[in-house]
Amino acid sequence: MTARHPAPPRATLLVIAKEPVPGRVKTRLTPPYTPREAATLAEAALADTLHTVLEAPARRRVLVLDGAPGRWLPPGFDVVPQEDGGLDERIAAAFGHCDRGPALLIGMDTPQLTARLLAETAGAGHDAWFGPAEDGGFWALGLADPGLAAALVRGVPMSTERTGAALRRRLVEAGLTVRDLPVLRDVDTAADAAAVAACCAPGSRFATALHSLSGERR
Incomplete structure (x- = not known):
């Protein structure tokens, strides 16, 4: 008889995000887009991300939010406020909402993310x-033990071209086995938006919103 291996535990999926308010989100999209148009794209990206998370297997789904929930929030999420401080502090604190591991944190900038990729991410045999x-x-950080987040993330310089390398180096120096996920492109600029929309699933909210805004500009 073939021995059965236990299935890896399902991860808590964390989405860290800002309420899509004009002037507060996606400011690098302006210009060419207006603050309101940039917020429209941010809302579409966030909604796509949340619905993708709903399609992926998870122990629990948590939205770590700066702001207030809106019509873009589907049912199925626990909503908790972001802590004060820099992004490193807020990411570390987000993992504190997991009572046990593993946990995977993503942002709202990659609407091309698929449920399949999320489902394949957290599995047995890796620490991070x-x-x-x-x-x-x-775009993603996962930990088998979320309690390590504070020591690993706090102090990492955020929003630089070296942020990812610095964080990954922390993981390795802590003696963790690391599984590298595919490279994804964040939506920061208008060029990013166009490239990411082309990678999104047909009919995605983000691609539809971008197409609509582009049509209005013709």
Whole structure:
């Protein structure tokens, strides 16, 4: 008889995000887009991300939010506020909402993310999961033990072209086995938006919103 191996535990999926308010989100999209148009794209990216997370297997789904929930929030998420401080502090604190591991944190900047990729991410045999972004940052961080987040993330310089490398180096120096995820492109600029929309699933909210805004400009 073939021995059965226990299935790896399902991860808590964390989404760290800002409420899509004009002037507060996606400011690098302006110009060419207006603050309101940039917020429209941010809302579409966030909604796509949340619905993708709903499609992936998870122990629990948590939205770590700067702001207030809106019509873009589907049911199925626990909503908790972001802590004060820099992004490193807020990411570290987000993992504190996991009562046990593993946990995977993603942002709202990669609407091309698929449920299949999320489902394949956290599995047995690794201590950490790292998703690098094209701009040198990262789109995902997963930890088998979320309690390590504070020591690993706090103090990492954020929003630089060296952020991802610095964070991954921390993981390795801590003696963790790291699974590298595919490189994804964040939506920061208008060029990013166009490239990411082309990678999104047909009919995605983000691609539809970008197409609509581009049509209005013709």
